[in-house]
Amino acid sequence: MHELPFSQACENNKQVILEMLERYLKDGDQVLELAGGTGQHCVHFAANLPNLHWQSSDIPSNVDNLNLRLAHAKLANLPEAIAIDVNHPFWNSDRPTAIFSANSLHIMSADSVENFFKGIGAVLQVDGTLFVYGPFKYAGSYTSESNEDFDRLLKDRDPTSGIRDFEWVSDLATKANLTLIEDNAMPANNQLLVWKKPK
């Protein structure tokens, strides 16, 4: 039994994601996390990167749950998570130098994914970095059978959700003035996409 919100997937992927983030993040960075979920990612990243500031967030109905883990971790560089719904026209956020979000685009509706990129285009500082982790389709094809099964499960549960096409997401990012700099294949058929907002 886990007393705090828990996801086995987060336990499995948090270290490999951290190793990628470490290549880009630097001391003093102000990171905004969207769709923080259980808080396992932000606690792991903030604990291992103590010289940057990590602001996690989630939709209003999930913030209290997310904060259970943050309150337990008591990290100086990880303040209480704030409420951000990507569909809200104004995000309750300063201007971050980096934004991170994991496993969110296949949960949100397509309209929400559009708002996700519009909002990021507005708040991310110039020269800032966006990291998006999760499964994607390429040229209409899944990267694995298990992702195809997962997509079916998602759509059975909520027809507006589903694994997104990389090309569509990439186009939304371009419209938000972001430049794709890396598409990293990660374990368990996930990707870590990295964009920069040009100077």
Ligand SMILES: C[S@@+](CC[C@H](N)C(=O)[O-])C[C@H]1O[C@@H](n2cnc3c(N)ncnc32)[C@H](O)[C@@H]1O
């Ligand atoms: C599968 S969970 C991923 C959580 C965590 N990032 C992880 O990797 O385990 C999807 C998350 O998306 C969040 N979410 C859904 N709709 C959202 C929206 N409109 N704005 C912001 N977050 C949203 C949910 O509250 C949830 O925390």
